[in-house]
Structures are given as C-alpha cells and as structure tokens.
Amino acid sequence: MKVINDLEKAEDLNMQLNYYDKEDQVLLAVDCIIFGFDKENLKILLIKRNFEPEKGRWSLIGGFLKKNENLDQAAVRVLNALTGLTDIYMEQLYTHSKIDRDPGQRTISVSYYALIDVESHKFDGIQIDSARWFELNEAPNLIFDHNEMIQRAIARLRRRALTNPIGFELLPEKFTMRQLQNLYESILDKKLDKRNFINKINSLDVLIKLDEKDMTVSRKGAYLYVFDKDKYQKKVEEDGFIFKI
Amino acid sequence: MKVINDLEKAEDLNMQLNYYDKEDQVLLAVDCIIFGFDKENLKILLIKRNFEPEKGRWSLIGGFLKKNENLDQAAVRVLNALTGLTDIYMEQLYTHSKIDRDPGQRTISVSYYALIDVESHKFDGIQIDSARWFELNEAPNLIFDHNEMIQRAIARLRRRALTNPIGFELLPEKFTMRQLQNLYESILDKKLDKRNFINKINSLDVLIKLDEKDMTVSRKGAYLYVFDKDKYQKKVEEDGFIFKI
DNA sequence: TTTTAAAGTGTATCTTACACACTAGTAAAG
C-alpha cells in the first residue's frame, strides 16, 4: 500500500508541475486613471511615454506588476514612481485583455482610478516634467486602449456620484458648497439647482459648517465646510449610505 | 544621417526588447461564479478540483488564460470545458492578486459572474459528475480566495438588483410574478410586499402578460409573463434604465 | 358542495423630488 501511495503522490506532484508549467504566462500591467478637481473643472493626469513602443505619446500612468506585490500595491508604486504622488487611494476598475492591445508583447492591464484635489497634491517626483493635467475634454488621443479605459472610468465615476457621496473625501479639507456643487456638476456634466443641491447635501448630515469664510470667491464670502469622517463611516457601516443626487 | 537614424532605431528596438523582457511574467486565471435560480432559491455552481494543489476540494469553475484569447473568451471556454454550459453571458467582476493566493504558483485571477436559470441550463459536459449546484448558504468552504470572490459577487449582484432590472433576461422564458419576486427576494435576502412589487414591476413596463397560466403552482394558477427585450433595450439606450426596488 | 391554497387587486398616507426668485453681505470704486 505504501508503494502505491508514494506512486500516487509522485504522479500528483508531476501533474501539479505539469499543470502549471504548460500554461501561458503573460505580463500584467496597471494603469492609473487620476481625475483631478481644481475647484472648477474635472481634469485628468497624463504622462509622456519615455520608452518604445509609442515613445513620446501621451498615456495613462502605467507600469508592470512585480512578483513581490499585489495589484493595489503596484498601482500605488507606479503612480508614485512616475509622478511623486503619495497617499492616493485608488480603486480597481477593470481588467483589459484584448489580444493586441499592446503591440510590444501580450500584456493584460488592470485599470485603477482615483479622484483627487489638484491644489493639495502638487507633483514632486523626478518625472514631474513629463506628467501634466489635461482638461477632460481636451485630453490628447492616447496609446493602446487607454481612451477606452478613461471612458469606463468616467462612467463608473458618474454612476458613483449619483449613488454615493463620492468627492467628500476627495475635496480639499475645507471647501465651499459651491465647490462641492462644481465637483458634482463636472462629474455629471450637467447643471444642478443650487437650493436643491444644498438641501440634499445637508439632509445627508455629513458636513460641518465652520464659522470661517472663504473671502476670495466673492465680496460676501462663502462659508467653509469640513467633511465629518466619523459620521460618514458610521452611516456607511449601517446602511451602505446610498443616496440619489 | 541615415546611419544615425538606423542607429537610433536599433537602440529603440533594443530598449523595447529590454523593457518588456526584464518584467516579471505571471499566470492569469479566470474564475466563474455562476449563480443559479430554480424558481425558488439562489444557488451557486461549484466543481470538485481534479488536480493539485487542493485536489478533491470544492472550488469555483476556473482555468488559465491562453495566449490566443481575451479574458471574456477564456471565461466562456473554461465554463464550457468544465460544465458543458454554453451561451452564458458573464460579466467581469474583479481581479484578485494577493501574492500567495494560489500556493502552486504566482497566479492572478479575474473573476466573472453570471445569473442563470437552473432548469433551462442542464449540464451535458464530460465533467458533469464533478460539478453541482449548492444552496448559497450551504456551500462548502472553498479553496484559495474563492469564498471572498463569492462574497464580492453577491455584493455586486445585490447592488445591481437594487438599481437595474437584473434577472429579467436571466429568468426562464415564461415566468410568474411570484417567481420574479422570489428571485429578487433571494438576491436581496429579504421579503418584499407582493402588491408593491407588482406595481413597481408593472410601472417599468417591460413585461408582457400572457393569457397562459402556470397551473402547477396553485389551484387558481398564475399568469405567465414574458420579458419584452425590445422595449427593455430601448429604455437602456435612452436613459440607462436605473430604478429602485 | 365544501374546502383549500395561492393569486390577484386598490387606496390612503407619508416621504422625497423638483421647480422656482428674491434678499443679504461685503469690498471696491467713485
């Protein structure tokens, strides 16, 4: 019996090695879609590619997954390496696998996206020269399937904006109602009624109105608000905190 | 000049080769989360793994991406190979990349999910013996991170059910209101009011009531409905057709 | 003919969404 068992084990081991070994390996990339909000408009961060193929053309911020990291970590590392940006929370979006999407070699790419405040995230990386913000509708044509990736990210962002309090965490620490409304209007690409917007936001009960005013925006000045992270967290845990703008 | 150009080209080519060559390659897998609805309850399709590691344990229906296909195609192929199921539309869900998720070798897995009608999709594949339906809450513990994958799929399904007319396409061709309500109640895991549910569904205006009755469910019998695909498509194109149950 | 089991149906009340226009406050200009 022992012999048979050992034989079986040997066969299994063999099978195991064979099984994985005969499979095709591929390169796995991450591409970061970084939306920026500058209190007025929605922008996107792009980079000039410094290697072939497609050297010199604009692209998303991308790089390859390494053996010792997971995809979330790869996205953070790549973003930091190419722009110097740190502490950006990105969310995984979609995995693109068209056979010839990268003519250099069979590469599958996982897209990540984030929405950040332009002012409070100034670049300081070595590659700063080659990365810059573009207005969303003035972005150049991108390499590979990067345009498609962006379209998908915009769709997700929009859907999110309609049903989740996206943006609260992503705004500058203190902001005016007008800025928050601008953000929503940029994402949804339509005008909202000021009174209804404020009523809705207030009914969510996650903002704290400060005594402080932003006097740069008008003669009268506009009250500043901060996001109440604790209240927000509690609501998310309780009921998912889905609403509708 | 020509010489220089050629030199540059050579350098570029070299760089190109180097660039891709020094990157780590990985195995890419797909795992299919197939939810089934049998007019009563939500089930999940699992398979007994027939190779090491973890041979003999239950797992999702999975396999590896090949060079000549994209991920969507891989998911369809793998599902068909292991269960004989055809014509299943699956949607990509998430890409799992924890470093040691598969102890056999570094493998990244892309999960796909679908919701199908159990009755109208009987197995006929060679592997039929090792695949079977489990009640969602009676499913065994699965290998790797497959439990986590299922949790994510349930969350997505639930979210979808709240805002999209999921299920209409996925039900048997003819169905009763009670069956549709059962489906929603299974997904959302809560009871709904019969009258309110019917009113809501009718207000969506995508079902056609037949003269035919299903006499198996009660003495009185229940009217059968069919899904109006054209109307549905039109609504999706016009306004995305988001609603709220 | 009676029993049984699920189907089918309507309304009143509450909540939320939406449309809509004027006053308030401050700094800068004159």
Added chain:
DNA sequence: CTTTACTAGTGTGTAAGATACACTTTAAAA
C-alpha cells in the same frame, strides 16, 4: 460716504413616488 457689483444664502408649494396594509377570486381536490 454712497453706490455699485458680485456671489452667497435662503423656503415653500406641488408633484411624484414609496410604503403600509387585507380582502376577494379562482379552480382543483376531497
């Protein structure tokens, strides 16, 4: 000091949609 200019800030009425709720109908089986 007064006027001007500019954006912030505010409330209500109406319409639509969400929710709660219980009895009658139908046809087969006993």
